[in-house]
Amino acid sequence: MLLAALYAACLVVGFLCGATGVGGVLIPPLLVLLSGLETHTAMGTSLANMFVLAVVGTWMFQRLGLINWREAIPLVLGGGLAGWPGAWCNARLDSGPLIYILGVVIVLAGVCALRPPSSAAAENAHPFWHGRTGLFCVGAVIGFIAGLTGVGGGVLSVPWMIIVGYAPIVAVALSMPFQILATFSGSLANVASGYLDYELLPGLTLVVLFGFWWGVAAARRIPPLLLRRIIGLVCCGLGVFLLVRQLAS
Template identity: 35%
Template sequence: MVIVVVALAVPVGLLIGAVGVGGVLLPPALVHLGGFDVHAAAATSSWAFLFTGVVGTLAYARHESMPWPLARRLALGAAPAAAAGALVNGLVSPLVVWLVLGSITLGAGAHRLFGRTGGERTSLPAAAALATGAVVGFGSALTGTGGPVLLVPVLMLLGVAPLPAVAAGQLIQVPLAAFAVLGYSATGSVHYGLGAVLGVVAAAAVVAGARFARRLPPERLRQVSASILVAVGLFLFALPLLPS
């Protein structure tokens, strides 16, 4: 079944590169298909997302699509919070975090689909960006889902346009994943070999996903990203009902 998880890394990478929410699929796959406990799944996923973060950042930066001031502030807030989230992962059940993440994701998608489309900003005030990064860093490390899963819906709720939101999500993965892995390594939860394989496979798919996002007209990207956010939000609500 581990082979199935590795194959799943392809759509995970495509979704991370295109709309930023693919990472939510990997930890449950490691639990339900790979036989990992929830802590090892979160830890190994975090290691894999270090690969996708580096490749995704390069892919968006190469085409000058990266909102650097926003992304740097988000990353600065996320890094220390990610280490804290990883350390408390073994102490707190992730159920409440999954439900909160599902509510934010579903709400952001519904808002983008049915609400007004104004407010297409590409930046946030410095304090708001740092605080957003800290919340995203803690929640993402706690669940092992990678930064974009939580960051993209939050940024979209704050009025940031889809393309810069997804691009910023690529960069935030790098410090977030690095600090999360440091926290998880203290408990020996990281499976580095499998995580590296998953990361390389997913990172290759990230490039294709990023190319897809850049080629879509802004309105079409809004519709696609919003629809996927709704689907992922519903998946997160159903996730606790899946047999472990």
């Protein structure tokens, strides 16, 4: 019964990931609550699942012509370099304070994404945040957080890219290749530490992928401003969820 509830919840998470690039942060708590996995193993299994999702998502959005590799590669390199040290720290630190920080950051990102888009702000941010150095730095910071917490990274990269002027669907598309190296390097560290459930991972991944495909199809039909608002609301909701859950634990 709990396994069926887990798969149903992860189907919804997959849809959110496909439509908004955000949602992977829900998988670790779902695994803890509905499968009984220990927190570090839940985070490690979630990160491995997000690696597969990122590979498939990159292929899907590339076919749609939505990935600019000149912008994607610095994000990918930064995330790949930082994912391993993030997962290494995860294995050695208490996750409690980290969850509080992550929750606050996600809420702030969501609030910023909900603000009306400003072309002037986007133009002012262009020289650095749309350049290779800025994209690499952001990729490294978010990649480290991804490895540290077991989230895919889109929950932070998508609202940030929207804030500095990227179209919502492009921000979702760019979050996919970014997550490949970040989640791969982090997963290698989790395998080395023994924080991966090999029995649960295949079924979990298939369910999330189905929901993801469904979400990508839906996102292409949602007006950009509405999609931006949905992403902002989902981020705020996820951040509050993390904070409330941590306070109650």
